[in-house]
Amino acid sequence: MTRWSLRLAPGAAPKTPLQRPPKAKGYRLDLDGLRGFAIALVVVFHVWFGRVSGGVDVFLVLSGFFFTGLLLRRAESAEGVGVVHTARRTARRLLPAMVVVLAAVVVATVLLRPYTQWPDIAAQTLASLLYYQNWHLALSWSDYLAADPSVSPLQHLWSMSIQGQFYLAVLLLVALVAWCCRRWGSPTALRPVLAVTLTVLTVASFAYAEHGVATHQGWNYYDSFARTWELLVGGLIALAAPWISLPRAVRAVLAALGFVAIAACGWLIDGANAFPGPAALLPVGAAVALILAGNNVDADAHPMPNRLLATAPMVRLGELAYALYLWHWPILIFYLGERRTPTAGFVGGSAIILLALALAYLTNRFVEERLRLRPKALETGGPAATSTRRTGVVVLALGTVVLTAAFSAHIVTRVYPPQPVGYLNPAVYPGAEALVRGVSGPHAPMRPSLWEAPADAAYPTRDGCIADWDTRDVITCGYGDSSAERTIAVVGSSHAEHWVPALDVLAREHHFRIATYLKMGCPLTVAAEPTYKGEAIPDCRDWSAEVIDRLGAERPDWVFTTGTRPRDDTGDETPTDYLDVWTQLSKRHLNVIAIRDTPWLRRDGVRYRGTDCLAQRGDRISCGMPRAAALDQTNPETEAAASFSNVFPVDLTNAVCEPQVCPITEGNILIYHDEHHLTASYSRSLAPELGRQLQSILGWW
Template identity: 35%
Template sequence: MSTGNEATKTFRPEIQAIRAVAVGAVVVFHLWPNALPGGFVGVDLFFVVSGFLITGHLLREIDATGTVRLGQFWARRARRLLPASVAVLVAVSVATILLVPGENWRQFFREITASAFYGQNWLLASDSVDYLAAENLASPVQHFWSLSVEEQFYVVWPLLLLGVTIMAARRAVRVGGRASSPRRLALYALVAVTVASLAWSVLTTVLDPASAYFVTTTRAWEFGAGGLLALVAVPQSHEARTGLAARFMAAVQRAFASPQRRAIASYTGWALIAAALVLFDGQTPFPGFAALLPVIGVLLVIATGAPRSAWSPTRAMAARPVQFLGDISYSLYLWHWPLIVILAPLPLYRSMGAVGPVFILTVSLALAVLTKRFIEDPVRFSPGIKRLKLRYVGVAAATGMIGVLLIGVGSTTVLGVHEEASQAKIDTILETESDCLGASALSDSIEGCETTDLSDVLIPTPSTIKEDVPALLEEDCRTQTGGTELKTCTFGEEGSNYAVALVGDSHAAAWFPALKKIADERGWELDTYYKSNCPFNAVPMSKDDESCAEWNTEVNESLAKRDPYDLVIVSHKNDAPQDEVADVEAGFVESWQPLVDRGSEVVAIRDVPKMPADAMRCFPESGYDPTSCAPTEEQALKAVDPIVNAAEDLPGAATIDMNEYFCSDDVCPLVIGGVIVYRDSHHISATYSDTLAPYLEEKLLATINQAS
């Protein structure tokens, strides 16, 4: 292992080889996921390499100048990374406008903007625990989450080492009776950050795995591991050579004293990386402890360098194709994912069959080469650009980022104008065609709806369908996934002689627009108890079981303290595995029994049809044709709904099946009476729920009267 500026040259073959394997793993994982199920660990290889290279660079600067020149460091990072990333974001923005259905624009441009300002990872972490965003499409810039983590590292890391340098210069920290050197303080700081982040990663991966994958705090230890290796690999000053880092370095050198030992260690490192790529998959808790496997592998490969042994991996690492792939790894990473997301849904791409992924790989490589040749290198190595004053570099960087923002703002503004015009047309239609709107089109009591102008109408407009949610989903009325606080809201006529409760998850909340209309018209009090992804069940089948169980306890205690409701309406997302259906049924009965004992009527509404993924994809591609993408009842409806069985088993409970207003003639269309029925694969739109009010009211009254 070499020191000083020589380190960059010494480590180049293996660094480029690691980059090549990292980007190759990610690309293969995205194009052929079954071929390399653990390919997602490629980003972790990048993180360790970045920690090693950047820490080494900063340490050499501290040794040479006694400080860290933040402005120059950030300017170099901006010249290296921003030109290619801004170019890709602009290209993705244009492709979104030209090729992506309007219903996805808001999500996509929101993520494009977050990516431009390197906050994509925190946005995805937030969306991962937001039940309303659970069915968001993978955006063409989703992969910018890892670049966001790296950029945040580039901001914080030099500040940390600068702080260490200042403390050392002021002799603010003393160990063993003498002031600590910058290297020694850096070692303490890196160890503290690395250990704390690893512990947090392990804990968060268990408690909140969805957000753990994206947040910076669970990944910082990977940069720290690379930084610690740089700390012992690049000692310069006399004090560093005689300190703890040097002693560790000497131990490492003794362990790898011969080329043969270094070759064995290098092969071991590559074997650990290969094991992670092959053995890990989407079910592996990650990052957490599992990430240690590829991280240790990378550290071994870097630490052993390029062993000069006849049977070492040096020749393979230094092979021209490997070095070439490592050289274009950044641009290749940037381009491959947008091409997958934007091209894959297109009919032309799907007609390619097995050739499609090969086509995307070929185009990605070509774009990567062009970007490296005409964007990355000219900006990175241009003497004129290097001589620019820091403020000009900052202005150029800000201009590119703000330019991406303005494209998104302009596009969504135009979309909003189009939506307003469409809504004006819709309002006019609603005034004249309300008798056949939505569910009325399937009602036996209304005839002639098939001949109305609503056959050519889409309400709401497709670009706003994801926002067509019940008002109940407001924060004050909803307990979020992971939350336990009981939030209740009252609608209708408060203090009425007839009190109704709506209790359950988002599938129960989907009936709120219809129930509110009924409550307003009949003078009922309507109270809501709603938690995302949590049915009213004593043994909730949910990925969020702990908070869900606590929330259910709160609901039961609250219901027991107040006067009994006349009517309690429940529903749920019917997604329990077949072997758990009996437990779910028993859980419903256990939750409802106290209500029935106190005189409440419990009415369970059977879950609505679920749209297959291909139907939801087909819908915008077909030009929003109401029937061409419609699944059959067998495809959309589960034969068994445990909430129905539970109501049949409990005297005092009853069921309502509204699916005659979702399916007709063995088909479950996505548009009924001009109204888009689903805002995602399993949630009905608030507008369609509203049109169900008279038919839900009819069934409710019949059930209540029959019970009394």
Template identity: 30%
Template structure:
């Protein structure tokens, strides 16, 4: 979050030429408003559902403060010293940041899941070098990252945006200064032009990206540059704001505060953000800053308590988030009251770090005399954060990895007289395992790299081709991610059997004529997609369609409530459509769903219990009942032509389902099967599909 210009604002000459230069208490008050909104939002206060706009307020303030300093340097000396500029940034940012990053690593080690140490250690490294926003953007659009908890340094994303802006913006100003020297044009209009070249493309891209890539757009720098540029425009126009009439200034100030308050109370996480909506709090913040340029900002902002909180805002922001994450990990979740106590408690370490770390380093005479020495100090502090992250990555416990060619998995199961498989052993430890728990989420089919699963918004089917491209038998694999988890196994079978295999899967959407019961708004895009897919399959007339699905409940069209009956009927309708077109349908029954496993997932449990793996096993009957298999079996009973392939015996003995079979970790995220285990079941799956 952009809180880093606090010290500059406290003693910088912020007033316009002709006005009395001095400290702007209203700016500190605005900081207090912004940090207050963020803290209440993060603490879980639903009344400020739009508290995330505090970030946008800080972007504007930071753009205003730093640009003002740069402009005054140019007007005073005729140049910009990049060395001095970055030395000032290093003294302000890095002492507190390095300390909090080290503490964040400690909090993760003490309270977080072992399997997330590597992920969050990487986040800490990225935060230390101010690139974490791009890492978070990539993870936000990664379907396979959905089980990852919130990062203890997620809040560093906006600091990263700010510092990336301050790599570009001084260089733009330097170019402007050179142009001014050669052409003789006025400095501030030239700066405004340079700003426009940054701000306008960024705003346009923000609107486009927010509409098309909303999760990614929230974090990336390119959609946020214009917000800092608004503050910079206010700094460039400072001589004009000093001339604003008193009444107009007061109206601007109170109107801006009213808009900020309205945004915080009315907006929520469903808002398309940043996009054009972010113009509301950013322009409102600019209005308040303008109103204070001649001393007529709302007096509330200059109250002593507001100024004190504003001065602490950077430190408070840095500290509150890892403390919230630690409390959440320890308590298994927190409510608004607990969250509020945590953010209030963050005031103490924030104040201590300001008094004992930030201020002493920033005011050190040795650093004041040498920008080069300050930059070396900054490099050392950056390395502190980097090493803290690497230490967390290296601390992940592991067992030996199974040697290549010795992976067994489902191959250890023996065939009984009734055709089922048995021989599953539930033990407390194994000598070797693959994949490692920390790598389980990456043990996925190749289809994810190929983009073979369309998103939840998609309503038009897309196909990936597997198997034998010259095969004489066309087979289609359809359904959700529980169908896709078998794709590499089916690919091997298809190549052996001479099938041309087409894959058409959609996130959280099996092949049924129904709307699955999911969280949030009705998943109508699923039914629309399936209507289109069924039409294409009937026209395509493949020899066979293989399906699987996770959901067992659908929205009853009469009552509007989740119902297994509605899912059974919807699934049967879809299958009847295919069977009626002369297409063979085979359903691979959903695998057992881990129920009651400690730690938030099988692979997480295994990572924490390498010597007590039985703690990660679960009840077979509950696991089957919680899966999509009962609905699939009931639908198959209504359409006798459909063949149902059972797989429960590949995962469980008569009573329990272990986490590791044949030295292979069975589950990755949720109830999804690791690709290694799915591939180990190829001989059995081939036999049952025949």
């Protein structure tokens, strides 16, 4: 008795077997195997190597090939495309497994993750279920270079969103073209018209993706239109497939090269920093090669790589591929979060993969397969139909609960968003003065609270006065005493920005003006190819060049910027690039205040939010960092600045850290609102100490 049949009780009447729908004549089993091979590479590279394998790109090509081919067959049949029927069929194939995984992630989040992360997971759950997760991630420019505990367990669903958006768009496109061809009596024009349309869209999308790699790769990676060309290539192959028949030797070469290229892609290309630009031609071309290698020939005539992909284990892996892709990432992220480690290791990784395979099998067996019973079979009734209906009801109820919970949490956050903290009485909330002057206040609730913390950012962030990742323009704003003649220009990244609240207090008291020149992730640089998180950011280079020239022309009295950065492992340093910037400012006769950067919260190289740690019953010390791990014993910018007569280093470490530890709160004030940015409240509490150190440098009070 096969695993697809139902067991019979003694004396019971025979029941209808629960079987998969039969494969159509000429069905390409090797492409099922290719899908399994591609997703297996995705899983292995995510779990053990922290790299992008190119498997998702192969998967997108296959999705475009299969779905466009389906639409063409329906459009050329008497039934027509059937937009509603096709959309319903596609939703029935994609949504059930997605709903099950999202429900599991929501439950795991409530049980395992701090409540400070629940609003973001709710927003991402909603984005995943409604197929706009890629745009949600693009707007936040999440880092997909590697898994770590700080990454979202739903981040991988960006590709499902792009796939769903493509399905809807190409469904409407094919239906429209087919209707027009029938309307004007030219049904044979369907394929030529679609071929021209898809070719134009493919070229446009590819050019857009190529431009995006060079200008805003973080956004580009998730951009639907930048990814569309990969799916459209599959669609074009489906259009041309009936007329493509290659010699045996050519098919053998294509198959061999395609198989090797897919297997090696993850090692040859840093996909997170290069896809979906021209580098993605390797996995896309490899997928096309394997599709063409088996096109219009019997399975027996397939080249060896295609025959290998058509073997039963590979085909079965292909059937599990979708569910395996859905499950592997959240399991990995929750595992890393619970173990508080950036990597899974061989044993942990093996356990993750085995668990993902087991859950993929169960999802496929008891959800996907049961809901693929055809409508006619449902009408005839029987145990299989009953089982399908029950599964459908359960999945529908589960989806409703997940959607309602995610939507409700998202709406609550939008209606009652966290608010920044206003004035705090220094007698009760001394903040940094508790460290510097030993000022002790009475016991009081921490401010900002865990709920308020995300909103208690520096003023330029709140006011839209810092250029984001995709803004090349120089944005300037003024703070302090706007009528004052003396000016300090605060220049660089968000780590220069978070000193603005402290400087604003001093500027209002001592009558000087603050001018901001700020860009996210972009300290001033003159490097030819600056990077952030390992990713090229040419906008930062061009932005910095313009800012340096403007500073030379506008001539503020002082330039205030960061003078150090954390190393990748422990401690901090003054990068050579900073010295090059100081040289450029010196040539323009500009005086520089170089502030030592504050510690970045991290364990084993993985950043974490102090608010998350506190929400998990941590305290001010356990949620902080050992000072020796965060900072060098001596300020690294001191020696570097000695060579520049115009550069004056300032170090407020002792106003942020105790002798042995850099805590998460001080003087009843939360120090960080995220992994490494000061809260505006704590920044304001730093004003007295910053003023004491600047007094001898500026001589203004």
